Amino acid sequence: MNSNDWLSALEALKAGGTLPEGEPDAVATPEAEKPRKPQLHILLDKKQRRGKTATIIEGFDCPDEELLDIARRLKTAIGTGGSARGGEILLQGDWRERAATLLRSEGYKVK
Numbered sequence: 001m002n003s004n005d006w007l008s009a010l011e012a013l014k015a016g017g018t019l020p021e022g023e024p025d026a027v028a029t030p031e032a033e034k035p036r037k038p039q040l041h042i043l044l045d046k047k048q049r050r051g052k053t054a055t056i057i058e059g060f061d062c063p064d065e066e067l068l069d070i071a072r073r074l075k076t077a078i079g080t081g082g083s084a085r086g087g088e089i090l091l092q093g094d095w096r097e098r099a100a101t102l103l104r105s106e107g108y109k110v111k
Contacts, residue, residue, distance in 0.1 A: 040057055042056070042057050043057075055090070056089070080093050
């Protein structure tokens with residue numbers, strides 16, 4: 001049996017109206033519909049901070065409102081201060097491991 005035979009038979013059934021109505025996108029994978037989250041980089045920075053450490057998470061490509069929301073959730077979960085602007089989040093202190101764990105649980109890829 002030729003692979004095009006079943007395709008042409010299916011098209012004939014569709015054209016004849018003998019196929020039952022169903023969900024046309026039921027075959028589509030839900031993963032294709034989800035927007036991909038960017039890969040993030042977590043760095044430890046001490047420069048120009050008078051010896052204090054800061055965890056910097058960079059690589060976000062979302063609007064500032066969403067970035068502020070992510071930063072708020074991280075700061076609350078960790079219990080530290082920080083800020084968010086320009087596609088990066090700054091957390092006061094060395095929180096690389098904890099931030100990576102929290103971001104991975106939200107579906108981000110962290111390096």
